[in-house]
Amino acid sequence: MISVVEARDIILSHVRPVGVEKVDLFSALDRVLAEDVEATRNQPPWDNSAMDGYAVRSSDTQTASETTPVVLRIVEHLPAGKRAKQEVQPGQTVHIMTGAPIPSGADSVVRAEDAIRVDDTRVRIVRPVSPGADLRRVGEDMAKGERLLSAGTVLRPAEIGLLASNNRSMVSVYRHPRVAILSTGDEIMDVGSELEDGKIIDSNGYTLPAMVMEAGCEPIRLGISPDTRTDLEKKLREGLMADVILTSGGVSVGEFDFVKAALDALGTTMEFWKVAMTPGRPLAFGRIQDTLAFGLPGNPVASMVTFELFVRPALLKMRGMSRLYRPTLRATLMEDIRKMPGRKQFFRMCLIEREGKLFTLRTGAQGSGILRSMSLADGLAITHEHQELLCTGEEVEIMPLGGALSFWHERSC
Amino acid sequence: MISVVEARDIILSHVRPVGVEKVDLFSALDRVLAEDVEATRNQPPWDNSAMDGYAVRSSDTQTASETTPVVLRIVEHLPAGKRAKQEVQPGQTVHIMTGAPIPSGADSVVRAEDAIRVDDTRVRIVRPVSPGADLRRVGEDMAKGERLLSAGTVLRPAEIGLLASNNRSMVSVYRHPRVAILSTGDEIMDVGSELEDGKIIDSNGYTLPAMVMEAGCEPIRLGISPDTRTDLEKKLREGLMADVILTSGGVSVGEFDFVKAALDALGTTMEFWKVAMTPGRPLAFGRIQDTLAFGLPGNPVASMVTFELFVRPALLKMRGMSRLYRPTLRATLMEDIRKMPGRKQFFRMCLIEREGKLFTLRTGAQGSGILRSMSLADGLAITHEHQELLCTGEEVEIMPLGGALSFWHERSC
Numbered sequence: 127m128i129s130v131v132e133a134r135d136i137i138l139s140h141v142r143p144v145g146v147e148k149v150d151l152f153s154a155l156d157r158v159l160a161e162d163v164e165a166t167r168n169q170p171p172w173d174n175s176a177m178d179g180y181a182v183r184s185s186d187t188q189t190a191s192e193t194t195p196v197v198l199r200i201v202e203h204l205p206a207g208k209r210a211k212q213e214v215q216p217g218q219t220v221h222i223m224t225g226a227p228i229p230s231g232a233d234s235v236v237r238a239e240d241a242i243r244v245d246d247t248r249v250r251i252v253r254p255v256s257p258g259a260d261l262r263r264v265g266e267d268m269a270k271g272e273r274l275l276s277a278g279t280v281l282r283p284a285e286i287g288l289l290a291s292n293n294r295s296m297v298s299v300y301r302h303p304r305v306a307i308l309s310t311g312d313e314i315m316d317v318g319s320e321l322e323d324g325k326i327i328d329s330n331g332y333t334l335p336a337m338v339m340e341a342g343c344e345p346i347r348l349g350i351s352p353d354t355r356t357d358l359e360k361k362l363r364e365g366l367m368a369d370v371i372l373t374s375g376g377v378s379v380g381e382f383d384f385v386k387a388a389l390d391a392l393g394t395t396m397e398f399w400k401v402a403m404t405p406g407r408p409l410a411f412g413r414i415q416d417t418l419a420f421g422l423p424g425n426p427v428a429s430m431v432t433f434e435l436f437v438r439p440a441l442l443k444m445r446g447m448s449r450l451y452r453p454t455l456r457a458t459l460m461e462d463i464r465k466m467p468g469r470k471q472f473f474r475m476c477l478i479e480r481e482g483k484l485f486t487l488r489t490g491a492q493g494s495g496i497l498r499s500m501s502l503a504d505g506l507a508i509t510h511e512h513q514e515l516l517c518t519g520e521e522v523e524i525m526p527l528g529g530a531l532s533f534w535h536e537r538s539c
Numbered sequence: 540m541i542s543v544v545e546a547r548d549i550i551l552s553h554v555r556p557v558g559v560e561k562v563d564l565f566s567a568l569d570r571v572l573a574e575d576v577e578a579t580r581n582q583p584p585w586d587n588s589a590m591d592g593y594a595v596r597s598s599d600t601q602t603a604s605e606t607t608p609v610v611l612r613i614v615e616h617l618p619a620g621k622r623a624k625q626e627v628q629p630g631q632t633v634h635i636m637t638g639a640p641i642p643s644g645a646d647s648v649v650r651a652e653d654a655i656r657v658d659d660t661r662v663r664i665v666r667p668v669s670p671g672a673d674l675r676r677v678g679e680d681m682a683k684g685e686r687l688l689s690a691g692t693v694l695r696p697a698e699i700g701l702l703a704s705n706n707r708s709m710v711s712v713y714r715h716p717r718v719a720i721l722s723t724g725d726e727i728m729d730v731g732s733e734l735e736d737g738k739i740i741d742s743n744g745y746t747l748p749a750m751v752m753e754a755g756c757e758p759i760r761l762g763i764s765p766d767t768r769t770d771l772e773k774k775l776r777e778g779l780m781a782d783v784i785l786t787s788g789g790v791s792v793g794e795f796d797f798v799k800a801a802l803d804a805l806g807t808t809m810e811f812w813k814v815a816m817t818p819g820r821p822l823a824f825g826r827i828q829d830t831l832a833f834g835l836p837g838n839p840v841a842s843m844v845t846f847e848l849f850v851r852p853a854l855l856k857m858r859g860m861s862r863l864y865r866p867t868l869r870a871t872l873m874e875d876i877r878k879m880p881g882r883k884q885f886f887r888m889c890l891i892e893r894e895g896k897l898f899t900l901r902t903g904a905q906g907s908g909i910l911r912s913m914s915l916a917d918g919l920a921i922t923h924e925h926q927e928l929l930c931t932g933e934e935v936e937i938m939p940l941g942g943a944l945s946f947w948h949e950r951s952c
Contacts, residue, residue, distance in 0.1 A: 151745050152749075155749045155752055155753065169739075171734070172737075174739075176838075176907070205766065206724050206725055206766075207725035207726030207727075207737050207738055208725070208726075224788075224837060225724065225726045225739060225837065226737070227737055262906060266906060266909055267909045282749070282940070283745075283746045283747075283750045283753060284746065284843065284914040284916070284940075285914050286745050286746060287743070287745050287746035287749075287843075288910055288911060288914050290730045290740060290741070290744070290746075291739075291742040291839070292740075293731065293732075293734070311620070311638065312618055312620040312621075313621075317703050317707070317708045319706075321580075321584070323622060324620050324622045324640055325620055326583060326638060327704050327705075328703070329701070330700070332564050332565075332696075332699050332700050333696045333700035334696075336565075336696035336700075337696045340568065340696060353619075426700055430696065430697065430700075491679060493589070493675060493679060494589070495583060495675045495679065497680055497697060497700050497704060498680055498687075500700075501695075501697040527695070
């Protein structure tokens with residue numbers, strides 16, 4: 127049986143970004159930039175006022191104070207978006223709004239709160255300003271021609287703003303991988319059905335699409351296939367229009383499992399069938415034409431854990447991301463944990479913070495059918511193959527699960 | 540001037556969750572549950588097999604070993620989703636698939652790999668099993684009637700799976716707040732326009748919608764309003780159909796700012812106009828009928844920082860969340876930072892990890908017009924009003940920004 131790391135290396139060696147599309151800035155959030163973007167203009171385009179106030183020659187204000195104010199003559203009232211018609215001469219000022227171009231002659235701005243207006247043509251300056259005070263310099267945000275953003279950048283709100291201020295309305299990003307999801311098994315029924323005796327409800331058909339969305343990809347539901355070769359083949363063929371096919375169930379050693387046979391029939395090159403881990407030991411990976419196929423185990427927890435470890439990094443790589451793994455934390459065990467030597471075992475843990483230190487313990491029973499153990503979990507404890515016993519007080523590595531930073535105490539800054 | 544904490548307390552005291560709607564499970568990801576959910580059935584509904592193998596009476600297997608296998612008679616081959624017709628008698632076994640109900644008489648499952656099939660009617664068991672081995676017990680995931688999820692729970696994939704396995708196709712969640720966004724200023728033009736001299740491009744009209752989406756809310760763009768009272772009033776009236784109105788620009792002290800006047804004309808109860816912080820000192824908050832109005836500063840960085848500190852927590856509370864603030868980290872300063880005493884100042888910082896310890900320094904020039912300082916930032920350094928100098932080697936509190944956990948080194952587990 128291959129190890130978790132070997133399995134993931136094999137998978138990632140088969141993964142390429144899925145391709146590029148042009149989207150407008152409102153569809154660009156969290157997408158990965160597929161082009162280098164250069165500044166097409168200076169930002170700001172000219173020296174402008176950072177405040178509402180008075181554009182002055184700083185030399186005029188050097189003696190200004192509350193007791194000995196300097197009186198300047200207002201030669202123009204300048205709203206934002208307008209340019210001054212005249213130059214600021216000694217003893218003169220232009221009343222200026224935030225963002226308005228600095229009139230020639232002026233080298234600084236006196237803030238409105240440091241000036242007392244006498245009337246429409248005169249203002250008392252009560253504090254000296256130094257040259258450049260409250261100016262925004264031409265090109266201080268970006269200079270025309272300089273590299274603004276590089277391909278591979280994840281577009282957060284600030285990057286989207288940078289593109290906008292650079293007058294870009296469309297941007298080239300990696301497209302969303304489409305992920306076809308198929309639940310298999312004669313015993314599986316969909317939500318909403320009248321439950322027959324011996325049947326269970328398909329939860330993987332809901333957890334997996336949610337995990338696909340959380341990874342920034344587009345789920346396509348193929349529904350549920352009974353364990354017959356023809357049904358499976360038909361469904362899997364539909365899945366070939368996607369970039370990835372995920373099946374759940376039907377990959378263990380039972381004779382009633384038809385997934386292998388159906389994948390073979392479609393000409394899938396299988397890379398492996400089993401990984402030395404718990405939960406999730408039965409895990410299949412292969413490719414059919416340009417589509418990657420993951421045969422996930424049917425147990426609700428096993429399918430989620432194998433998705434986290436193998437499918438999610440592959441999907442992120444397809445999206446053009448370079449950081450493929452969730453960051454991990456270290457926490458101190460509050461209980462002894464026995465594990466199977468020879469397998470990497472992943473326990474569902476909750477995290478507790480005490481005096482800034484992280485502690486952790488299991489979320490109750492860890493059976494791979496117990497979905498609730500995932501719902502209660504802040505993260506997965508990552509163990510090493512060779513370990514047999516993890517002891518109270520030992521530090522373990524934890525991979526936080528989606529949205530699970532809840533253990534961090536909040537500061538109201 | 541009021542402090543950041545005072546301002547936020549005032550804001551949050553005006554915020555209530557915006558209301559509840561029923562959505563299907565595919566629209567439920569990251570929504571907040573607005574009802575308590577109880578288990579309507581046992582999960583699993585009956586004792587079933589955790590593995591493919593042979594359902595046995597464990598007592599029959601006690602002497603089994605590779606050298607002295609126990610031969611059992613296969614009385615039935617049981618696919619998942621079917622119930623056994625007969626009881627397992629001593630010396631008998633039922634060939635069983637993962638998920639299939641345990642036949643009466645049997646108390647455990649021998650895994651297929653611990654059994655050697657002789658023919659259709661006989662199998663050699665080569666390892667003893669204890670009672671309960673590889674059984675999934677009825678109700679081990681959830682017992683009928685027990686509380687499954689409580690109102691206020693954020694729905695992650697595992698919770699959505701729990702709802703599915705509980706046969707819930709619709710669920711009651713808090714609806715998305717609608718947030719109307721208006722940029723103001725005669726100098727502002729939209730992306731894609733031929734730039735006239737003295738004009739600048741509206742980046743807030745792109746960063747703010749992205750931040751609204753990132754907070755799980757629905758942005759409504761009101762576009763750009765010139766600084767005339769009538770235009771502003773008209774646009775703001777359109778915004779009253781939203782739960783929140785965000786304006787940017789036009790809230791500083793200049794006479795050319797019409798936002799105050801327009802808000803007054805709409806009968807807005809203003810709570811405050813200024814907060815002791817940098818960037819973002821001019822910040823207005825009030826309410827018009829049932830709509831909350833935030834007057835954000837026009838500077839790109841100031842509008843983003845004030846959104847993070849004041850608007851985002853309000854939006855999360857409207858979504859029914861209880862954790863309103865981003866978690867914070869502590870990092871060691873790699874440079875001295877001078878700040879204005881009397882104001883809480885927020886610096887854009889990048890984070891660097893060395894030997895598991897976090898270090899931080901500013902992302903270059905911090906002018907509130909320099910959007911790039913946000914694009915380069917992993918987070919915001921939170922300072923205290925009284926501070927004047929932060930010294931190299933000092934620990935500072937950092938609020939990571941959206942998607943900015945990039946500083947965490949990755950482990951390939």
